[in-house]
Amino acid sequence: MSQANSSSRKTWLKRLGLFFLLILLLVAILFFRAIRFQSKQLFFKHTAQTETFPSADSHLIQAIQCKTVSYPDKIDTLEFNKLKKRLREAFPMIHEQLELTIVNKFSLLYKWKGSDSKLTPFLLMSHQDVVPVSPNTEKLWSHPPFSGEKAEHYVFGRGTLDVKSGIIAQMEAVEALLKQGFQPKRTLYLAYGHDEEVGGTNGAMKIAALLRKRNVKLDFVLDEGGSIVQGVVPGVQKPVALIGVAEKGYASFKLSVFSKGGHSSMPPKQTSIGILSAAVEKLETNPFPTKLEGVGSLMFDYVGPEMDLGMKVIFANRWLFGPLIENKLDQSDATRATMRTSLATTIFRSGDKDNVLPVKAEAIVNVRILPGESIESARRFIKSTINDPRVNVSLSDGKSYEPSDISETASKQFKKIHRTTSEIFPDVIVAPYLMLGASDSKHYRQLTKNIFRFIPLRLRKNDLNRIHGTDERINITNFQECIRFYMQLIKNEQQK
Numbered sequence: 001m002s003q004a005n006s007s008s009r010k011t012w013l014k015r016l017g018l019f020f021l022l023i024l025l026l027v028a029i030l031f032f033r034a035i036r037f038q039s040k041q042l043f044f045k046h047t048a049q050t051e052t053f054p055s056a057d058s059h060l061i062q063a064i065q066c067k068t069v070s071y072p073d074k075i076d077t078l079e080f081n082k083l084k085k086r087l088r089e090a091f092p093m094i095h096e097q098l099e100l101t102i103v104n105k106f107s108l109l110y111k112w113k114g115s116d117s118k119l120t121p122f123l124l125m126s127h128q129d130v131v132p133v134s135p136n137t138e139k140l141w142s143h144p145p146f147s148g149e150k151a152e153h154y155v156f157g158r159g160t161l162d163v164k165s166g167i168i169a170q171m172e173a174v175e176a177l178l179k180q181g182f183q184p185k186r187t188l189y190l191a192y193g194h195d196e197e198v199g200g201t202n203g204a205m206k207i208a209a210l211l212r213k214r215n216v217k218l219d220f221v222l223d224e225g226g227s228i229v230q231g232v233v234p235g236v237q238k239p240v241a242l243i244g245v246a247e248k249g250y251a252s253f254k255l256s257v258f259s260k261g262g263h264s265s266m267p268p269k270q271t272s273i274g275i276l277s278a279a280v281e282k283l284e285t286n287p288f289p290t291k292l293e294g295v296g297s298l299m300f301d302y303v304g305p306e307m308d309l310g311m312k313v314i315f316a317n318r319w320l321f322g323p324l325i326e327n328k329l330d331q332s333d334a335t336r337a338t339m340r341t342s343l344a345t346t347i348f349r350s351g352d353k354d355n356v357l358p359v360k361a362e363a364i365v366n367v368r369i370l371p372g373e374s375i376e377s378a379r380r381f382i383k384s385t386i387n388d389p390r391v392n393v394s395l396s397d398g399k400s401y402e403p404s405d406i407s408e409t410a411s412k413q414f415k416k417i418h419r420t421t422s423e424i425f426p427d428v429i430v431a432p433y434l435m436l437g438a439s440d441s442k443h444y445r446q447l448t449k450n451i452f453r454f455i456p457l458r459l460r461k462n463d464l465n466r467i468h469g470t471d472e473r474i475n476i477t478n479f480q481e482c483i484r485f486y487m488q489l490i491k492n493e494q495q496k
């Protein structure tokens, strides 16, 4: 063997050694970070509440039977009045001892005055209205949608999940506490709007305005939103209580293109339809940038430490595995929407005669904006992505609202909700999350910075389609748990 050969072999071995050393170091760092990725769960003693509420099912059923369907331009006054009357009959002590203000004819605001006026009041909310049953799907229901029929340990009907269960569970909890002679130190409000499904401007918005007029400040607001899901959060076997700490903004933009028109026998290279299609194509192939940081990341801080070791290594080292995680989240529509502002072209119209060049082409794109961004930044992104002066981009008429702020998970208010959840549901991991839809809670932004969105309904993946869909139903045992949750929360909220 020549001398040159042996020395090059030595250098090669040295490099190989160095390479393995680096790998070893990297693995050590990854595992070190995974070990330091500590659980954020608060471990409280399970309260082992055994109390049951025998009339709760029948109260829920009676509420489901009121067809309080929301339409954009009309209201079924008879059905809303029927619901109001049924609540009065079901909860006599509440109606005797709490102050009820009827806001804008149908919305309900109850006030349970606390004995200590120095404590800031808190507010539990829900809504009375439901979405309609889609035409021609009525027959697909196993039980008629407004029957409230009980079967297989469930109550079936529109509103069982979204969200008359919230009203009845909260009122059931208050009524039970009144029966026990409980006297709160901290004032509690119960607020039930009547038009959440069409934006809440006649209900929740008016209630919030009234509270502002009364100079009320709130310790926190708890609305519907997240629930206890199983088989939904990737990599987690246990049920996860998702507590909404923020919600996305909402806006629709109109894209319009004008061109000369004329006869189609001597067409230009691109018609207004072609120009607009190209713009839409650009928007679909160049989505808004992903942001793994922010609320999405907050959720991983809570669920990550509860995963098995392999997954824990990945989520503890997002600095390295970020692209891998993004790729995984990108594969499902639901998770993709959690890490970016989403965009969907929902309306496209142009042309009316086969041999006439269309003068105008118009499309509507609906965006759901990530907290930290804004309607204006979304507009700028759309404009620069299309990058074509022939396409005009403007905010479309109709509703639009900015994304919410992110409520603090380090706050004592979040911790109280976390604590209550762990006490009633010891099998569950608690995690903050970003709500993709919108809730009535947006109207309360000026009353508190602590807005949380959660109702402890236990849902599996295939239950998610039941919300606003067919065969909406609630498990009877779970409904009892919801009542215990609100009772415990009211008790826990008595401390400073």
Ligand SMILES: [Zn+2]
Pocket: 127, 162, 163, 196, 224
């Ligand atoms: Zn709802």
